[in-house]
Amino acid sequence: MNEEIKVDKTLDLKGLPCPMPILKTSRGIKEVEIGQVIEVLSTDPGSLADFPSWTRSSGNELLKTDQSGEVTKFYIKRLV
Amino acid sequence: MDQNTRNDLLQLFREKLNSAMTYYLETCTRCGICTEACHVYASMGQVKHISAYRHEIVRRIYKKYFKARGKVWPSVGEAKELNETALEELYESAYSCTGCRRCMVYCPFGIDTQMIMSIAKLLLIGAHSEPEILTLLADTSIEKGKSLDLFKESFMEGVKKLEKDVVKKWKMEAGETAIPMDVVGADLLFVALAGAHSIIPTAAVFNAAGEHWTLSFFEAVNFGAFVGDPTRTQLILDRILNEAKRLKVKEVCICECGTAFRVMKQLAADQPFKVSSITEVHARYIKSGRIKLDPSKLNGPVTYHDPCQIARNGGVFDEPRYILKHLTNDFREMSPEPKYNWCCGGGGGLVALGEDTLDFRMKSARVKADQIKTTGVTTLVTACENCHTQLNNLNDHYQLGVNVKFLTSMVADALMQ
Ligand code: SF4
Numbered sequence: 001m002n003e004e005i006k007v008d009k010t011l012d013l014k015g016l017p018c019p020m021p022i023l024k025t026s027r028g029i030k031e032v033e034i035g036q037v038i039e040v041l042s043t044d045p046g047s048l049a050d051f052p053s054w055t056r057s058s059g060n061e062l063l064k065t066d067q068s069g070e071v072t073k074f075y076i077k078r079l080v
Numbered sequence: 081m082d083q084n085t086r087n088d089l090l091q092l093f094r095e096k097l098n099s100a101m102t103y104y105l106e107t108c109t110r111c112g113i114c115t116e117a118c119h120v121y122a123s124m125g126q127v128k129h130i131s132a133y134r135h136e137i138v139r140r141i142y143k144k145y146f147k148a149r150g151k152v153w154p155s156v157g158e159a160k161e162l163n164e165t166a167l168e169e170l171y172e173s174a175y176s177c178t179g180c181r182r183c184m185v186y187c188p189f190g191i192d193t194q195m196i197m198s199i200a201k202l203l204l205i206g207a208h209s210e211p212e213i214l215t216l217l218a219d220t221s222i223e224k225g226k227s228l229d230l231f232k233e234s235f236m237e238g239v240k241k242l243e244k245d246v247v248k249k250w251k252m253e254a255g256e257t258a259i260p261m262d263v264v265g266a267d268l269l270f271v272a273l274a275g276a277h278s279i280i281p282t283a284a285v286f287n288a289a290g291e292h293w294t295l296s297f298f299e300a301v302n303f304g305a306f307v308g309d310p311t312r313t314q315l316i317l318d319r320i321l322n323e324a325k326r327l328k329v330k331e332v333c334i335c336e337c338g339t340a341f342r343v344m345k346q347l348a349a350d351q352p353f354k355v356s357s358i359t360e361v362h363a364r365y366i367k368s369g370r371i372k373l374d375p376s377k378l379n380g381p382v383t384y385h386d387p388c389q390i391a392r393n394g395g396v397f398d399e400p401r402y403i404l405k406h407l408t409n410d411f412r413e414m415s416p417e418p419k420y421n422w423c424c425g426g427g428g429g430l431v432a433l434g435e436d437t438l439d440f441r442m443k444s445a446r447v448k449a450d451q452i453k454t455t456g457v458t459t460l461v462t463a464c465e466n467c468h469t470q471l472n473n474l475n476d477h478y479q480l481g482v483n484v485k486f487l488t489s490m491v492a493d494a495l496m497q
């Protein structure tokens with residue numbers, strides 16, 4: 001499904017309520033190099049609003065959001 | 081610290097000096113009545129956590145820069161220079177105070193330590209020394225307000241997926257929407273926490289009561305208030321105020337989030353709508369017969385933890401007790417007078433800082449754990465997300481053996497169709 005996006009690290013944040021997905025992602029993204037991509041798995045509907053806003057305010061890039069299943073997947077490229 | 085930075089910080093200090101603040105800074109007689117009132121001191125016994133000691137750190141800077149005697153002859157007024165060491169002390173004081181205001185109830189002059197700590201927090205923000213994770217969360221919330229179009233569709237799609245769980249709690253007629261959003265002219269705008277656990281039970285209760293409601297696009301929690309930044313606090317609040325005005329609602333109802341309720345109540349006084357907590361709304365539904373609850377759902381003794389920001393600082397004491405009377409016949413008070421209830425130890429952003437503050441949160445809330453144990457209950461109910469997380473952590477740490485529950489979920493689970 002994501003042949004075009006190479007994932008360098010996956011953060012499984014299923015079941016965590018807001019603001020945990022953002023908190024853990026802002027820490028987790030520091031574990032990859034600038035230019036690399038993390039995949040975040042979340043079941044919190046708030047994440048659908050949080051991630052586009054967090055990537056903008058933190059200066060990273062949201063490459064893609066896949067909400068086809070119960071679990072939403074966010075692909076984020078570290079830029080800062 | 082260079083002189084320019086110090087001048088900038090003192091300007092921030094000056095902006096905080098309204099008449100109430102000046103009264104608080106000038107009035108403390110060091111009578112010591114507040115000493116045992118702070119759960120942090122009562123649990124850990126360290127002088128630096130006494131309420132009056134906390135504000136003395138701010139007061140000494142006030143004396144040095146804003147009082148004539150301090151300016152001329154610093155040693156007499158115990159005036160203190162604003163430098164890096166002072167900032168470290170301010171940090172320790174401000175971010176170990178949950179803003180519960182229990183000390184204020186004891187102080188004969190009603191000195192508000194939480195308000196004095198707001199100076200400390202503002203200086204720390206000015207010096208970029210605040211907990212940056214709280215600022216990051218606040219900025220994410222502000223950004224959300226600017227970029228609604230960016231996530232509107234996908235968020236609505238995400239919320240749609242929750243509707244089947246709402247209907248499991250309260251059946252609806254075909255064609256009715258279980259979680260309405262963006263409804264112009266709705267009576268009530270519900271501001272949830274963005275998680276499913278906050279939306280599903282409340283939606284079921286609104287539907288059961290036949291409420292004409294709509295769900296906000298924004299989460300209630302105000303990280304700007306946690307970090308102590310008035311500008312960010314207002315920007316986060318504005319998102320909801322603008323939405324409420326756009327939808328022309330008559331009432332804005334805040335979910336189980338203490339800080340969100342207090343901030344909305346205090347800063348949105350002159351709005352064309354009423355502000356309520358979800359607890360007040362549920363009590364109203366029961367009183368007017370719009371919902372009926374089945375008391376047989378709950379077994380064993382029950383107690384209620386008053387979230388400081390909803391009860392002591394928000395004035396909502398009676399409604400949760402009224403609701404619980406309809407859910408149990410074995411309700412036990414935790415404190416003889418609810419206004420003296422101990423803070424859970426998780427407020428002021430400490431819970432949002434997660435694992436980083438866990439050790440301190442557990443040590444500083446020992447008196448809370450003892451208070452819960454003394455009640456001998458099996459169910460501990462509260463109406464605030466922060467308190468709920470902290471009480472769960474205390475339950476594990478002190479092996480209290482209670483079931484920590486949200487009042488809203490209990491109401492939803494006891495609905496009689
Ligand atoms: S009770 Fe009030 S006046 Fe007395 S020491 Fe505490 S803050 Fe100061």
Ligand code: SF4
Binds near residue numbers: 120134183184
């Ligand atoms: S507001 Fe609460 S935490 Fe802060 S000093 Fe007073 S009692 Fe302690």
